[in-house]
Amino acid sequence: MKYLVTGSAGFIGAATAKRLVDEGHDVFGLDNLNSYYDPALKHHRLEKLLPCENYHQVTMDLADREGVAKLFANEKFQRVIHLGAQAGVRHSINAPFEYIDGNVVGTMTILEGCRHNNVEHLIYASSSSVYGMNPKVPFAESDNVDHPVSLYAATKKSNELMAHAYSNLYDIPTTGLRFFTVYGPAGRPDMAPWLFTEAILKGEPIKVFNKGKMQRDFTYIDDIVEGILRIQNVIPTPNPDDEGSNPSTSRAPYRIYNIGNNNPVELATFIDAIEQACGKKAEKILLPMQAGDVVRTYADIDALTKATQHKPAVDIYDGVVQFVNWYKDYKQL
Template sequence: MKFLVTGAAGFIGMHTAKRLLEDGHEVVGLDNLNDYYDVRLKDYRLTQLAPYDKFRFVKMDLADRDGIAALFKQEQFQRVIHLAAQAGVRYSLENPMAYVDSNLVGHMTILEGCRHNKVEHLVYASSSSVYGMNPKIPFSTSDGVDHPVSLYAATKKSNELMAHSYSHLYGIPTTGLRFFTVYGPAGRPDMAPWLFTEAILKGEPIKVFNNGKMQRDFTYIDDIVEGIVRIQDVVPQADDGNSKNDPASSNAPYRIYNIGNNQPIELAAFIRAIESACNKEAEKIYLPMQAGDVVQTYADIDDLYKVANYKPSKKIGDGMGAFVDWYRSYI
């Protein structure tokens, strides 16, 4: 099939595009190569895709309404995996308008492209951040998510609402995936695995927020990609039997799933895994909770298991070992 993968120079986007290409599909990768972090890393990721004959890269901003519309009309994609977004909870406190342009306007141009070109299935990235300070554990897609604690989370919840309206109005099959703390080789330099590894190997202290009393459902990139590839083949159908009023499904061809490891790890154990992979102990600076952060994330993935047999398997020690090996070679 012919896929559009947005954010193809991003962490999850590159790995997803690579898997689709390995499976024999044609992939057009879209990215604006912005400088939120070092563009050289994005260039490196694109070099991992360049050898594939069925890959083409298009540099374009999602907010380019005419450009996106023309691309959809010209290419006639069968399926779209929309992973591009302005990432980062803390950065949303500093530069909120970047999230409006990329996450709201950009999501709208993708929905319009799907609407006017009969795309079979749109899979898009939501986030575990939509759960905010949800006290119920584990986080379930049946939980209410009406109280985001960051603008980033608010844009991701907005993406789900926008997708539902298009599924309802135009019959576009849409699936939103709420990602839970993805890590692995070629990961983002603004996230804890990179920041901690870099500091430890340089002999510099690491910042441990909330005095280490945090838990995250760290999910290895290969497990995430496996879930994406499986779910893109499960095209949602209109559900006339939605009598339970489940917010993750609808009478429209619309679904929401958690995609995580289903095994939250305390920050201290995560740091120990990095120390072991680096063969070096970290110097730690303990700090209070940061604005926009949450204490714990924990994915209930039962629904994704039921429809796609999704079973994450990578242990944190093995995953961080793979990341540190990649980081040493990349740096």
């Protein structure tokens, strides 16, 4: 089939595009290669894709209405996996309009492209950040997500609402995936695995909030990609029995899933895994909780597991070794 994968130079996007290419699909990757973090890492990810005859890179901003519309009209994609977005919770405080352009306007251009070109299934990235102030764990798709605590989270919730409107108005099957903490080779440099590994190998101290007692749903990249590729074959249909009480389903062809590990890991354990992989102990600066942070987040993935018959299987210690080995190679250490 012919796919469009947005965010194709991003962490999850590049890995997803590579799997599709390896399976023989015709894949167009769209990315603006911005400088939110070092573009050299983005080019590094693309090195595995660009030599492939069935991969086509398009360097374009998602907010380019005319450019995205022309791309859809020319290529007539069968399926779209929309993973491109302006990432980063903290950066959204300092650069709010980048998130409106990249996440809201950018998703609008994708929805319009799907509307006018008979795309059979749109899969798009939401985020666990939408759960905001929700105190209940594990987070379930049926929970209320009306209290985001960052603009980034608000844009992701907006994406879900926009997708529902288009599913309802134009009968476009859409599936939103609420990603939890993803890690692995070629991961983002602003995330904990990279920051901790870099500091430990340099002999620099790491900041550990809440004395390492926080828990996160760390999920290895291969498990995430497997979930994406399986769920893109599960095309949503209207649920005629929906009464509006569960926001993850609808009388429109619309569905929301958590995609995570359902296995919360204490931050202290994650640091221990990095220390073992690095062969070096970390110097820790123990700090109190950050304002706006939560002690524990992890995903209820029963719905995704039922739909795909897949559950993440990579152990945290095994996954961290893979990341640290990649990091050493990438940095030529």
